[in-house]
Amino acid sequence: MEIKVNALMLRAADYNEYDKILTLLSPECGKLTVGIKGVRRPAAKLKFAAQPFCFAEYVLARRGDKYTVVNCSELESFYELRTDINKFYAASAVIEAVSAVTYEGDAAGEIFSECIKSLSAICEGEERQPLIKFLNYALSASGYAIALDGCGECGADLLKEDKLRFDMDAGVFTCFGCGTGPGASRVTYNVLRMSEGKTFDGAAITSDGEKRALKLLKEYFTYKTDCRLNSLSEYIRLI
Numbered sequence: 001m002e003i004k005v006n007a008l009m010l011r012a013a014d015y016n017e018y019d020k021i022l023t024l025l026s027p028e029c030g031k032l033t034v035g036i037k038g039v040r041r042p043a044a045k046l047k048f049a050a051q052p053f054c055f056a057e058y059v060l061a062r063r064g065d066k067y068t069v070v071n072c073s074e075l076e077s078f079y080e081l082r083t084d085i086n087k088f089y090a091a092s093a094v095i096e097a098v099s100a101v102t103y104e105g106d107a108a109g110e111i112f113s114e115c116i117k118s119l120s121a122i123c124e125g126e127e128r129q130p131l132i133k134f135l136n137y138a139l140s141a142s143g144y145a146i147a148l149d150g151c152g153e154c155g156a157d158l159l160k161e162d163k164l165r166f167d168m169d170a171g172v173f174t175c176f177g178c179g180t181g182p183g184a185s186r187v188t189y190n191v192l193r194m195s196e197g198k199t200f201d202g203a204a205i206t207s208d209g210e211k212r213a214l215k216l217l218k219e220y221f222t223y224k225t226d227c228r229l230n231s232l233s234e235y236i237r238l239i
Contacts (some may be wrong), residue, residue, distance in 0.1 A: 031104045129194075135217045
């Protein structure tokens with residue numbers, strides 16, 4: 001039996017001499033593990049189907065609970081992501097995050113759509129804000145949303161506070177005197193509020209603030225999901 005799925009290629013691993021095992025993400029099926037034969041040969045016609053960020057219609061032959069790619073029609077290659085090292089690692093961080101919070105057999109329509117939008121935005125322009133926005137979204141979709149509506153203890157407005165704290169367990173910012181979590185800065189808080197479409201202090205939106213926000217998101221994502229987001233670490237190093 002053959003089925004067709006629109007899917008994004010998340011991960012490829014070598015198998016046997018010329019084959020690969022792919023992890024795909026589809027809106028209807030969530031993650032799928034599929035084989036693709038002969039794709040490591042130099043002239044393989046479906047070589048593109050195992051490339052990073054390939055978004056395509058995959059035709060899969062199903063035998064029992066195993067799938068094999070028998071044909072593929074590319075919908076979007078996101079080529080620019082493979083020609084700019086910063087974009088490559090930012091997009092790879094999106095892929096790692098979506099892989100960490102999706103599962104086989106679970107529908108993933110909304111997060112799939114947000115992932116494609118994020119990759120498109122990273123392709124077309126500056127990559128930091130789309131990456132921050134997607135990481136925030138992935139955390140929220142997993143039940144680990146970061147609260148950004150004032151101090152998590154006393155409710156005070158934090159937009160102009162210079163020194164804050166961030167509670168990793170609760171996912172909230174607090175006044176420095178209210179909380180016991182590690183220190184955080186108002187630039188981080190404001191960058192995250194901007195990514196969520198909330199009011200923010202424009203003077204706090206800087207490149208350094210975006211980098212700090214990404215560091216906090218990485219630490220919090222790892223704390224909540226046990227996924228280390230190695231590509232995000234490399235991206236932060238590069239910027």
